[in-house]
Amino acid sequence: QSALTQPASVSGSPGQSITISCTGTRSNLGTYSLVSWYQQHPGKAPKLIIYEVTERPSGISSRFSGSRSGNAASLTISGLQDEDEADYFCCSRDGDTMIFGGGTKLTVL
Amino acid sequence: EVQLVESGGGPVKPGGSLRLSCAGSGFSFSSYGINWVRQAPGKGLEWISSISTRGTYISYADSVKGRFTISRDDANDAFYLQMNRLTVEDTAVYYCARSPGSGFWSGYYYFDYWGQGTLVTVSS
Numbered sequence A: 001q002s003a004l005t006q007p008a009s010v011s012g013s014p015g016q017s018i019t020i021s022c023t024g025t026r027s028n029l030g031t032y033s034l035v036s037w038y039q040q041h042p043g044k045a046p047k048l049i050i051y052e053v054t055e056r057p058s059g060i061s062s063r064f065s066g067s068r069s070g071n072a073a074s075l076t077i078s079g080l081q082d083e084d085e086a087d088y089f090c091c092s093r094d095g096d097t098m099i100f101g102g103g104t105k106l107t108v109l
Numbered sequence B: 001e002v003q004l005v006e007s008g009g010g011p012v013k014p015g016g017s018l019r020l021s022c023a024g025s026g027f028s029f030s031s032y033g034i035n036w037v038r039q040a041p042g043k044g045l046e047w048i049s050s051i052s053t054r055g056t057y058i059s060y061a062d063s064v065k066g067r068f069t070i071s072r073d074d075a076n077d078a079f080y081l082q083m084n085r086l087t088v089e090d091t092a093v094y095y096c097a098r099s100p101g102s103g104f105w106s107g108y109y110y111f112d113y114w115g116q117g118t119l120v121t122v123s124s
Helices: none
Strands: A009-012 A018-023 A035-040 A047-050 A064-069 A072-077 A086-094 A097-100 A104-108 B003-007 B010-012 B018-025 B033-039 B045-051 B058-060 B068-073 B078-083 B092-099 B118-122
Touching: A009 A018, A018 A086, A018 A104, A035 A064, A047 A064, A072 A086, A086 B045, A097 B045, B003 B092, B018 B033, B018 B092, B018 B118, B033 B068, B045 B068, B045 B078, B058 B068, B078 B092
Parallel strands: A009 A104, B010 B118
Antiparallel strands: A018 A072, A035 A047, A035 A086, A064 A072, A086 A097, A086 A104, B003 B018, B018 B078, B033 B045, B033 B092, B045 B058, B068 B078, B092 B118
Protein backbone atom coordinates (compact mmCIF):
# COMPACT_ATOMS: atom_id res chain seq x y z
CA GLN A 1 0.00 0.00 0.00
CA SER A 2 1.25 3.56 -0.75
CA ALA A 3 1.93 6.06 1.98
CA LEU A 4 -0.43 8.94 2.66
CA THR A 5 0.66 12.10 0.83
CA GLN A 6 2.02 15.05 2.78
CA PRO A 7 3.93 18.13 1.59
CA ALA A 8 7.66 17.68 2.11
CA SER A 9 8.00 20.98 3.91
CA VAL A 10 6.09 23.95 5.25
CA SER A 11 7.30 27.06 7.02
CA GLY A 12 5.95 29.95 9.03
CA SER A 13 7.03 32.76 11.30
CA PRO A 14 6.52 32.79 15.06
CA GLY A 15 2.94 33.64 15.94
CA GLN A 16 1.58 32.63 12.54
CA SER A 17 -0.62 29.61 11.76
CA ILE A 18 0.25 26.82 9.37
CA THR A 19 -1.67 23.84 8.04
CA ILE A 20 -0.21 20.50 6.98
CA SER A 21 -2.31 18.42 4.60
CA CYS A 22 -2.51 14.65 4.43
CA THR A 23 -4.15 13.02 1.42
CA GLY A 24 -5.21 9.43 1.19
CA THR A 25 -7.75 7.25 -0.55
CA ARG A 26 -11.17 5.80 0.03
CA SER A 27 -9.59 2.78 1.77
CA ASN A 28 -8.11 4.90 4.55
CA LEU A 29 -8.93 8.57 5.12
CA GLY A 30 -12.05 8.32 3.01
CA THR A 31 -13.54 5.59 5.20
CA TYR A 32 -12.22 5.97 8.73
CA SER A 33 -12.26 8.85 11.21
CA LEU A 34 -9.12 7.33 12.68
CA VAL A 35 -6.44 9.85 11.81
CA SER A 36 -3.59 10.58 14.17
CA TRP A 37 -0.68 12.99 13.99
CA TYR A 38 2.81 12.66 15.42
CA GLN A 39 5.52 15.22 16.06
CA GLN A 40 9.14 14.13 15.84
CA HIS A 41 12.13 16.26 16.77
CA PRO A 42 15.53 15.25 15.33
CA GLY A 43 16.92 12.15 16.98
CA LYS A 44 13.83 11.71 19.14
CA ALA A 45 10.91 9.32 19.18
CA PRO A 46 7.60 10.39 17.63
CA LYS A 47 5.06 11.95 19.99
CA LEU A 48 1.29 11.70 19.64
CA ILE A 49 -0.31 15.15 19.25
CA ILE A 50 -3.71 14.39 17.69
CA TYR A 51 -5.78 11.20 17.60
CA GLU A 52 -9.15 10.28 16.14
CA VAL A 53 -8.98 13.33 13.84
CA THR A 54 -9.53 16.07 16.45
CA GLU A 55 -8.67 14.77 19.90
CA ARG A 56 -5.63 16.02 21.81
CA PRO A 57 -3.87 13.87 24.42
CA SER A 58 -3.47 15.30 27.87
CA GLY A 59 -0.67 17.85 27.93
CA ILE A 60 -0.80 18.76 24.25
CA SER A 61 -1.31 22.44 23.58
CA SER A 62 -4.65 23.64 22.17
CA ARG A 63 -2.57 25.35 19.46
CA PHE A 64 -2.64 21.97 17.71
CA SER A 65 -5.89 21.01 15.98
CA GLY A 66 -6.96 18.49 13.39
CA SER A 67 -9.69 18.01 10.84
CA ARG A 68 -10.76 15.62 8.10
CA SER A 69 -12.83 15.93 4.95
CA GLY A 70 -13.33 13.28 2.33
CA ASN A 71 -10.04 11.57 1.51
CA ALA A 72 -7.93 14.20 3.28
CA ALA A 73 -6.99 15.33 6.75
CA SER A 74 -5.10 18.32 8.03
CA LEU A 75 -3.17 19.50 11.05
CA THR A 76 -3.21 23.16 11.99
CA ILE A 77 -0.71 24.73 14.35
CA SER A 78 -1.62 28.21 15.50
CA GLY A 79 0.62 30.74 17.24
CA LEU A 80 3.78 29.08 15.92
CA GLN A 81 6.60 28.75 18.43
CA ASP A 82 10.25 27.91 17.89
CA GLU A 83 9.80 24.52 19.57
CA ASP A 84 7.22 23.52 16.96
CA GLU A 85 10.02 23.10 14.43
CA ALA A 86 9.97 19.34 13.81
CA ASP A 87 8.77 16.64 11.43
CA TYR A 88 5.07 15.84 11.43
CA PHE A 89 3.50 12.56 10.32
CA CYS A 90 -0.14 11.72 9.72
CA CYS A 91 -1.39 8.18 10.19
CA SER A 92 -4.63 6.38 9.40
CA ARG A 93 -6.29 3.05 9.61
CA ASP A 94 -6.20 1.23 6.27
CA GLY A 95 -8.28 -1.93 6.50
CA ASP A 96 -6.67 -4.04 9.20
CA THR A 97 -3.35 -2.20 9.02
CA MET A 98 -2.01 1.29 9.61
CA ILE A 99 -0.47 3.64 7.10
CA PHE A 100 1.66 6.74 7.64
CA GLY A 101 2.26 9.82 5.57
CA GLY A 102 5.74 10.54 4.27
CA GLY A 103 6.22 13.34 6.77
CA THR A 104 6.38 17.13 6.62
CA LYS A 105 9.28 19.19 7.88
CA LEU A 106 8.06 22.34 9.61
CA THR A 107 10.53 25.21 9.70
CA VAL A 108 9.87 28.16 11.99
CA LEU A 109 11.48 31.14 10.32
CA GLU B 1 5.51 7.42 34.14
CA VAL B 2 4.92 5.22 31.10
CA GLN B 3 8.17 3.95 29.63
CA LEU B 4 9.01 1.64 26.77
CA VAL B 5 12.60 0.57 26.21
CA GLU B 6 13.74 -1.32 23.13
CA SER B 7 16.83 -3.49 22.90
CA GLY B 8 18.40 -6.07 20.63
CA GLY B 9 19.30 -3.94 17.63
CA GLY B 10 22.68 -4.00 15.93
CA PRO B 11 24.47 -5.03 12.74
CA VAL B 12 23.41 -8.18 10.91
CA LYS B 13 24.19 -9.65 7.50
CA PRO B 14 21.56 -10.05 4.78
CA GLY B 15 19.64 -13.26 5.32
CA GLY B 16 20.35 -13.19 9.03
CA SER B 17 18.05 -12.99 12.03
CA LEU B 18 17.62 -10.71 15.03
CA ARG B 19 15.21 -10.56 17.95
CA LEU B 20 14.17 -7.19 19.30
CA SER B 21 12.76 -6.76 22.79
CA CYS B 22 10.61 -4.04 24.29
CA ALA B 23 10.25 -3.67 28.06
CA GLY B 24 7.38 -1.69 29.50
CA SER B 25 6.96 0.02 32.86
CA GLY B 26 4.67 2.52 34.53
CA PHE B 27 1.48 0.92 33.24
CA SER B 28 -0.42 -2.36 33.31
CA PHE B 29 1.40 -3.97 30.42
CA SER B 30 -1.06 -6.81 29.91
CA SER B 31 -3.95 -4.37 29.36
CA TYR B 32 -2.57 -2.73 26.22
CA GLY B 33 -1.99 -3.50 22.59
CA ILE B 34 1.60 -3.16 21.48
CA ASN B 35 3.03 -2.30 18.08
CA TRP B 36 6.28 -2.07 16.17
CA VAL B 37 6.94 0.89 13.88
CA ARG B 38 10.18 1.42 11.98
CA GLN B 39 11.95 4.35 10.37
CA ALA B 40 14.63 3.91 7.73
CA PRO B 41 17.47 6.47 7.91
CA GLY B 42 16.18 9.85 6.76
CA LYS B 43 12.80 8.39 5.86
CA GLY B 44 9.27 8.33 7.21
CA LEU B 45 7.52 6.01 9.63
CA GLU B 46 6.29 2.57 8.65
CA TRP B 47 3.90 0.48 10.77
CA ILE B 48 5.00 -3.15 10.68
CA SER B 49 3.13 -5.17 13.29
CA SER B 50 0.62 -5.13 16.15
CA ILE B 51 -0.46 -7.56 18.84
CA SER B 52 -3.58 -7.37 21.00
CA THR B 53 -3.87 -8.04 24.69
CA ARG B 54 -3.22 -11.71 25.50
CA GLY B 55 -1.79 -12.09 22.00
CA THR B 56 -5.21 -13.05 20.69
CA TYR B 57 -4.91 -11.03 17.51
CA ILE B 58 -1.87 -10.19 15.41
CA SER B 59 -1.42 -8.15 12.26
CA TYR B 60 1.58 -7.55 9.96
CA ALA B 61 2.45 -5.21 7.13
CA ASP B 62 2.90 -6.94 3.79
CA SER B 63 6.58 -5.91 3.77
CA VAL B 64 7.38 -8.19 6.73
CA LYS B 65 4.65 -10.84 6.62
CA GLY B 66 6.14 -14.33 6.70
CA ARG B 67 9.54 -13.07 7.91
CA PHE B 68 8.79 -11.26 11.19
CA THR B 69 6.95 -12.61 14.23
CA ILE B 70 5.54 -10.48 17.03
CA SER B 71 4.93 -11.94 20.49
CA ARG B 72 4.41 -10.83 24.08
CA ASP B 73 5.30 -12.08 27.56
CA ASP B 74 2.92 -10.37 29.95
CA ALA B 75 4.43 -12.10 32.98
CA ASN B 76 7.64 -10.17 32.34
CA ASP B 77 6.13 -6.98 30.86
CA ALA B 78 7.98 -7.54 27.61
CA PHE B 79 7.25 -8.08 24.01
CA TYR B 80 9.35 -9.17 21.08
CA LEU B 81 9.89 -8.95 17.35
CA GLN B 82 11.64 -11.92 15.80
CA MET B 83 13.08 -10.86 12.44
CA ASN B 84 14.23 -13.50 9.95
CA ARG B 85 15.56 -13.38 6.38
CA LEU B 86 16.60 -9.77 6.84
CA THR B 87 17.40 -7.61 3.81
CA VAL B 88 19.11 -4.24 3.45
CA GLU B 89 15.64 -2.69 3.13
CA ASP B 90 14.99 -3.67 6.76
CA THR B 91 17.69 -1.27 7.96
CA ALA B 92 15.89 1.16 10.26
CA VAL B 93 15.29 2.38 13.78
CA TYR B 94 12.65 0.11 15.27
CA TYR B 95 10.24 1.63 17.77
CA CYS B 96 7.82 -0.16 20.04
CA ALA B 97 4.68 1.84 20.68
CA ARG B 98 1.65 1.34 22.88
CA SER B 99 -1.98 1.54 21.83
CA PRO B 100 -4.85 2.03 24.27
CA GLY B 101 -7.03 -0.93 25.12
CA SER B 102 -6.32 -3.90 22.91
CA GLY B 103 -5.18 -1.65 20.10
CA PHE B 104 -6.79 -2.13 16.71
CA TRP B 105 -9.10 -4.82 17.95
CA SER B 106 -10.77 -2.52 20.43
CA GLY B 107 -10.97 0.36 17.96
CA TYR B 108 -7.83 2.28 18.94
CA TYR B 109 -5.82 3.03 15.85
CA TYR B 110 -3.10 5.21 17.29
CA PHE B 111 0.09 5.00 19.33
CA ASP B 112 0.07 6.95 22.58
CA TYR B 113 3.54 6.17 23.94
CA TRP B 114 6.74 5.30 22.10
CA GLY B 115 10.11 3.94 23.08
CA GLN B 116 13.34 5.63 22.01
CA GLY B 117 14.03 3.04 19.33
CA THR B 118 16.78 0.55 18.52
CA LEU B 119 18.80 0.65 15.30
CA VAL B 120 18.99 -2.41 13.07
CA THR B 121 21.61 -2.27 10.32
CA VAL B 122 21.53 -4.96 7.65
CA SER B 123 24.70 -4.92 5.60
CA SER B 124 27.21 -7.32 4.13
